[in-house]
Amino acid sequence: MKLPSDLEIASQAPLVPIADIARAAGIPEEHLEPYGRFVAKVNVKARGDLARQPRGKYVVVTAVTPTPLGEGKTATSVGLAQGIAKIGKRSMLALRQPSMGPTFGIKGGAAGAGYAQVIPMESLNLHLTGDFHAVTAAHNLLAAMVDNHIYQGNALNLDPQTVAWRRVMDVNDRALRNVIVGLGEAADGVPRQTGFDITAASEVMVILMLATGLKDLRGRLGRIVVGYTRSGEAVTAEQLRAAGAMAVILKDAINPNLMQTLEHTPALIHAGPFGNIATGNSSVLACQLGIHAAEYLITEAGFGADMGFERFVNVKCRVSGMQPDAAVLVVTVRALKMNSGRHRVVPGRPLPPAMLEENPADVLAGADNLRAHIAIVRSVGVSPVVAINAFPGDHDSEHEVIRQIAREAGARVAVYRGVAGGGEGARELAQAVVEAADEPQDFRYTYDLALPLKAKIEAVATKIYGADGVDYTPEASRALKNFEALGYGEFPVVIAKTHLSISSNPKLRGAPKGWRLPVREVRLAAGAGYVYAICGDMRTMPGLPSHPAAENIDLDEDGNVTGLF
Amino acid sequence: MKLPSDLEIASQAPLVPIADIARAAGIPEEHLEPYGRFVAKVNVKARGDLARQPRGKYVVVTAVTPTPLGEGKTATSVGLAQGIAKIGKRSMLALRQPSMGPTFGIKGGAAGAGYAQVIPMESLNLHLTGDFHAVTAAHNLLAAMVDNHIYQGNALNLDPQTVAWRRVMDVNDRALRNVIVGLGEAADGVPRQTGFDITAASEVMVILMLATGLKDLRGRLGRIVVGYTRSGEAVTAEQLRAAGAMAVILKDAINPNLMQTLEHTPALIHAGPFGNIATGNSSVLACQLGIHAAEYLITEAGFGADMGFERFVNVKCRVSGMQPDAAVLVVTVRALKMNSGRHRVVPGRPLPPAMLEENPADVLAGADNLRAHIAIVRSVGVSPVVAINAFPGDHDSEHEVIRQIAREAGARVAVYRGVAGGGEGARELAQAVVEAADEPQDFRYTYDLALPLKAKIEAVATKIYGADGVDYTPEASRALKNFEALGYGEFPVVIAKTHLSISSNPKLRGAPKGWRLPVREVRLAAGAGYVYAICGDMRTMPGLPSHPAAENIDLDEDGNVTGLF
Incomplete structure (x- = not known):
């Protein structure tokens, strides 16, 4: 059976007035600023009132090394929030706002997928609240x-x-x-x-x-x-x-945006920093508000656990003062097949047909990547829950291999079928997450801020990426010394590297060993409060493809958006 | 007595929920999309429902040739709308949205002034609804x-x-x-x-x-x-x-924004095209909605009657199918003194002290400018009402000279004191406008669209500006011929010239005679639907001064905006 398109599902979904969504989450109406009927800003002043409600559990969603197509981490986050509601607990989502530019380029929307979406999806993918x-x-x-x-x-x-x-x-x-x-x-x-x-x-x-x-x-x-x-x-x-x-x-932009999932659970959408040179996480304020507005706050960190999750831990959690109670590690059959090194995936093109055939051996050949990401999550003292995001072409034998790898690594594992099934399809995952979050955690940062900048970069490179060490260009060494002399030595670090490998070489698959991280250049983000190290070519302005998505986007006779996805 | 600052007045003003403002104007709630509590978009679909209400009178506010400081045309429009309510009639405003860029440069806000403002003024001068x-x-x-x-x-x-x-x-x-x-x-x-x-x-x-x-x-x-x-x-x-x-x-941007004046009369704020190369008028849709939402719809046209008013007539009214019932011509003592040619006003600097002395002779010496603008309004068959926008330093003798000039020209005249007095200070003007709008009008365009492009440019130059004729560069002539060959010959024309003179020479004061309009270049705005002729240097990107207004703008301890005006 073929699913309706994301836009069809989203545009046919009934919407609940946003004031009702807020009320159910305990957000006082006086702190709500409506933007249309189905989106509202939550004034940061609500934090005081919300703090009187009990603090919920904090769940971060990350992933293995993704294919260039992405592994449905947002859809899993959305479906998980819906699934937690299905098993009778109150959930809140905290997600980044998607960038509008790529909507008209190659990327398509970022509202989730299928029956696990944040709506109204047009608002989310266009201006939202500006x-x-x-x-x-x-x-x-x-x-x-x-x-x-x-x-x-x-x-x-x-x-x-x-x-x-x-x-x-x-x-x-x-x-x-x-x-x-x-x-x-x-x-x-x-x-x-x-x-x-x-x-x-x-x-x-x-x-x-x-x-x-x-x-x-x-x-x-x-x-x-x-x-x-x-x-x-x-x-x-x-x-x-x-x-x-x-x-x-920015005085209004600082207030997080409240929306809803297809199953009317609440979602805070706020800020959308790049995953490569920036932090790749949604806002601290949304999490500080959301943690007291639900029993389970689900937030997503960009790219794999080596990228957004590491920054979630060492940058975001330091600022927010919050600690996760569990981490969901999204894995797909296709991601592990790609990590076997036996297939080549090209952005903007469909998967090669060979990747769609039943082949548990290929999945197993990519297992090192999953093991490495489980280890990254464990390295900061958090319990991982492996979520197998099921795609229509998957085979049970392939899922079974992933379950086996996860179990051998001592991690909880669940198949997630929320894209096709919504919250119902996320019950197994929700149950596993609730169990994991009940365990005592031993959260710790990867490094101490008092260390020299080079030592912090090296801590991430060796403990998170599994590198043997770090090589700096003379310019990078000089700049690091200069940043310390200028008083920026106690900043955390962000490593700007490819997300297509745990290493800095996008062509290395699995869990690369025997390599060193080459730091070409370092830059200062003194307002954000970190130093970032550039390892490889980092694009900070995408281009349009030969046929931009914009060419197919239009209004129909009734003024409805067509072709958005 | 010194007035409190615009920001003090605006920030201390009580605001009525925008839904109440809409209800009073007969705008059905189902067509209202709130943006916060005090701003809402009115869906264009409301036009159908509103059309069942009677059509109001349509009043356009224009001005004599302004000084570089502006003559308070927006403040007069706002105060007039408040004044009309004071004399027991329902009013609606339709104004352009101010540009945010200049807020941080040299210009300051554009929400009106004193007790004649649209609020919340911060929303109006910052993002509004995006x-x-x-x-x-x-x-x-x-x-x-x-x-x-x-x-x-x-x-x-x-x-x-x-x-x-x-x-x-x-x-x-x-x-x-x-x-x-x-x-x-x-x-x-x-x-x-x-x-x-x-x-x-x-x-x-x-x-x-x-x-x-x-x-x-x-x-x-x-x-x-x-x-x-x-x-x-x-x-x-x-x-x-x-x-x-x-x-x-743009699918949401097309819906006009509803706000309120300090006296809680409704205001539609929509679109903000430049006054020099563009049309300098607020949107057609706001006027089409507003005309059925009040007994008097007040709209403002940018710069003097030679500029925004001419385009109001020959571009905006052609598209909207609407015709004005009266035109308010704002004049100030300082504008006529400047038009005497005896004083020099420099943007960003205070007026020269000599201009503030009681001097009815200087006012009289600038009278030709007022007479020419009265004639422009009459040339399209509309009744002018001269509104003397009273400034604190004015003298009664000077107002009396203006009254005299207006009466001799057969125009109604009133002193407007809305900046200091709000709607109360606009009673005299409101009464004059109501009388003028009750007269039968003989509205006509300045030219027929079927004329060649050059004939249309010449019609504006000679009938509106009082030029002896038009001179074209060879490039301009060639381009006009080309536009006609390409099928754009039936477009109306917009003349991009200085607003600081009725002529194309910003140094010529009063009502210049014996000059020809030099068309350096012509351009096509085929989507907007006009051809525009460039006469002089037209800046389309302002710069910042040595001390931008941004330097003084900040948030205070409580998060309130300071220094905005």
Whole structure:
């Protein structure tokens, strides 16, 4: 039987007024700001009232190394929240907001899939309440003030060659990756080479994601370093007097957005930082609000456990002060087959037919990847629950192999059938998660913040990725030393590497051994509060394919959206 | 007595729930989409229900040639709407949404002034419901698809040299006026010189302003011409298959935004096209909705009667099918003093002290300007009501001179004191407007659409501006001939000229005679549906001053906005 399309399912689903969803979650109506009938912002001030409700269990959803097509981690998170409701417990979701740009490019939506979706899916995949637009506007106001400062006489003696603050736009536009601005006449500014990133890659997005309140947001914005003086001192947004106006632009964006799943469980959608150079997690505030609004708060961390989950632990949890009670590790038959190294998956193209044949041996050949991710979750003292996200073409024998691998590793395991079955299809997973979350956890960070920056990078490389060590370019070593001298040594680190391998080489499958992490360059995100190490080519502005998804998107005679997915 | 600041007045004003405002205007709740508690979108579908209510009178507010500081036209519109309510009639406002970029530059807000404001003023001057962001996103998606088309092989044979579609951003950023995009490696696109305009200058903004419904919006987007093939054929957004996705991005933006004045009369805020190269009027849809939601619909046209009012008549009214019942002509003592040619006013600086002294002779010396604007309004068969917007430093003798000039010209005249007095201060004006609107009007356009493009430009130049004729560069003549050959000959025309003189020379005061309009260049806005003639230097991307307003804007300890005005 063929499922209806995601858009068909989503657009035919009945919606419950968002005020009812909020009431059921114990969110006081006075803190609710409606945006249409089915979306509302929850004012951060609700935190005080919500704290009087008991604290729920905190469940993070991560995955094995994904194929370029993704393994349905969002759909599993959504279905799990629905499944927890099915077994009689109150659940809350906390997810990132999808980026609008890629909706019109190659990617398609990010609202879940099938009968495990957040709705209204059009709102989710388009503007929602405008938070991304606010990030874009705040980011670009600072950029304009940087160039204006140079043009108006450069009183701070900012060295234009060191300006690292680019501009952003929520669109897939390769032509904006590298640009020269300030051309024309003298009154048109000072020429300078720079570029645009997609909004999800903005440091302002990470600041929105990590802020614990308006005051913290304002402080972080002020600490953004846009470049350096000719004598090497950092120049901040505070010194440019831009941070106050940026905070004003973001004053509504800081409030998480409340939506609902297809089965009317509540979902907080907030912030959408990139998974490669940024944190790849939804906001701290959504989790701080959500943890007191349900018995189980389900949140998703981007990409595999080596990526978003590691940052969830070492960046997000440090800021939020929260600790997970269980981690769901999403695995698919196709991901393990790809990790066998026997198949090649190309983004934008269907899977090779050989991958769809019944072949438990291929699955087993990719088992090292699953084992490594289970070990990553265990390394921070959290109980893993392996969730086999069942696809229509899967075979029982293949699922059985995964169950076997998980059991041998001592992990709970469940087959998740929420895409086809909604919450009903997630009962087995929900039950396993509830059991795991009842166990005592021994949560710990991967490294101590007091360590030198290099030691922190090495801790992630060896303990999480299984590398033998780290190699730095001379520039990277110099920059790390400089960041420590400037007082940024106690920041956590984010490793910007491929998500298609646990290693930094996207071609290495399984659980690569005998390799070293090459750090080409390091950068400072002083407002977000971390140092990030670039290992490989990191695209921060996608391009459009030869036939963008936009070409098929339109309104029908009645004004309904068609072709969105 | 000194008035409290606009922000103090606005932030201390009690707000009525927007649902109550809508109910009082007869807007059915089912067509209301709340955005927070005090702003709502009115779905265009409400037009059907509203049409069952009687049609109100339609009043357009225009002005004499303004000083660079503006003459309080928005404040007069707001106060007039409040004043009409004071004399016992139901009023509705239809205004443009202010651009956010200039809020952080030099301009300050555009919500009215003193006791004649639209609130919440922070919403109005920041994101409101995101319509400007949607215009930005739709515009830039098309830009990305243009560059992507060239990069992916250029199947339509678009000549990159002819691409007129720039990018837009709602920020004051001179460094973006002229840029080169597509630098970097081969995968980073094709290098090309282009630039950014502020969002208010986008053709998409004009399309939003002129659209009579979703289907019309979709059609107009498809007709946008982005450039030409090497053989001279127009290449459209429809051919690039971008228009459907653009319409999807704009599907909520098409619904006008309902707000309230300080005295809780309703205000529809919708679209904000530039006054120089674009139409400078609020949306057709807001007027079509508003005219059945009140006894008097007050709308504002940008700049002087030669600018926004002429386009109101010849572009907006043609599309909306509506005709004004009266025109309010705002005049100030300082505007006529400036028009005497005896004083020099510089933007961003206070008025010269000599202009503040009692001097009815200077006012009289500027009278020709007022007479010319009265004649412009009469030329299209509408009754003018001269509104003297009283400023604190004015003298009665000066007001008396203006009354005299107006009476001699046979126009109604009233002193407007709404900034200091709210609706109470607008009673005299409201009464005059009600009387004028009761007269039979003899509305007519300035030109017939069937005339050649040059004849239409000449009609505006001679009948509205009082020019002796028009001079075209050879390029402009060639382009006009080409537009006619391509089938765009029946479009109305927009003359992009300075607003600081009725002529095209910003230095000429009063009612200049003996001059000819120099048309340097003509451009096509095929989606908006007009041809525009560039006469002089038109800035479409403002810059920031040496001390941007952003430097003083911040959040206080309680998260309230400070320094916005």
